[in-house]
């Protein structure tokens with residue numbers, strides 16, 4: 001995945017280098033600007049078995065800040081925020097690869113360096129007994145749940 | 160055997176006669192006698208499905224999932240461009256003005272439409288409301304849901320967008336919409352059961368070209384649709400995956 005360019009983000013930023021589960025790295029710039037979750041919207045995406053995005057709905061496009069063309073074909077970790085602990089995603093992948101449903105609170109990174117919180121559900125797409133991909137639907141979390149998730153992830157990150 | 164056709168009870172009641180007209184059209188087009196049976200509740204319809212009394216159905220996304228996965232039904236067409244969305248209403252002059260302003264003890268009026276209720280419950284989560292801290296009033300019809308809210312007997316109500324739009328402008332004036340779902344990806348579908356599988360392709364072709372005749376187009380318009388579009392197996396599987404993320 002391409003590094004983020006400092007020009008993509010505006011305002012006060014901090015620089016991080018993310019190391020993904022496959023060992024690859026990406027430089028990102030993050031801001032403290034939260035985009036509020038739009039009431040009523042459900043954010044939908046699908047991936048292939050490796051987590052490459054194959055489909056998304058208009059709410060996904062709006063919230064991520066990317067165009068649909070920039071999203072399709074990218075790995076889903078394009079949304080990974082440096083505040084999210086790797087353990088959360090390990091649990092996600094272990095669960096869905098075992099054929100089960102995963103739920104959790106996720107802080108996502110926008111193209112502009114800002115972030116948004118979601119409550120996400122991920123399910124395996126099973127056809128004739130084979131996992132052919134994954135589908136995720138996110139919804140608006142309550143403020144209290146976000147605060148609790150923030151504290152939990154901070155403790156997992158050891159800070 | 161005369162096959163049975165039924166329709167998800169979520170459609171506005173004014174459309175009952177239009178579904179009879181649709182059935183007459185379908186019988187002629189297929190050269191097959193078909194019995195239309197309309198159930199006035201989801202429970203009654205589910206029972207009929209369980210007893211194998213349904214051969215063709217225009218179903219909401221939730222029932223469609225069940226019919227495809229467990230009853231060997233095949234989805235053949237869907238109305239073009241009409242995702243199923245729902246909304247949460249409150250009285251225009253009432254105290255509730257936003258979902259997040261709702262408090263435990265909120266009284267909610269709803270029908271027994273599984274789709275509308277599931278999405279409605281999700282849209283209450285930002286206020287930390289769930290079945291344990293809300294009081295649910297189940298009503299037979301959407302009109303009754305709206306009426307409870309207007310009378311102040313319920314604080315909020317769940318309605319499909321279609322049913323809200325079908326309310327008179329007078330009634331709507333006294334209501335406010337707190338939130339409308341924007342899921343985009345689930346919709347009603349027309350399905351045929353195992354007894355009619357050998358005619359499924361023929362039924363698909365007939366329905367998909369229904370709007371090409373003047374008569375067909377008028378019937379569709381009365382049912383609130385422009386035309387039917389064929390549904391692929393994978394479209395339905397995708398919808399089933401989405402529904403499984405909503406019902407956990």
Ligand SMILES: Cc1cc2nc3c(=O)[nH]c(=O)nc-3n(C[C@H](O)[C@H](O)[C@H](O)COP(=O)(O)O)c2cc1C
Nearest residue numbers: 020021022047051076077079080089122134135136
């Ligand atoms: C269907 C699906 C949806 C996902 N949605 C997100 C998401 O919204 N945000 C995110 O950071 N990771 C999401 N992931 C997880 C990423 O694939 C990835 O595991 C994560 O960003 C961390 O990167 P890493 O596992 O490469 O370290 C999703 C995975 C799947 C299969």
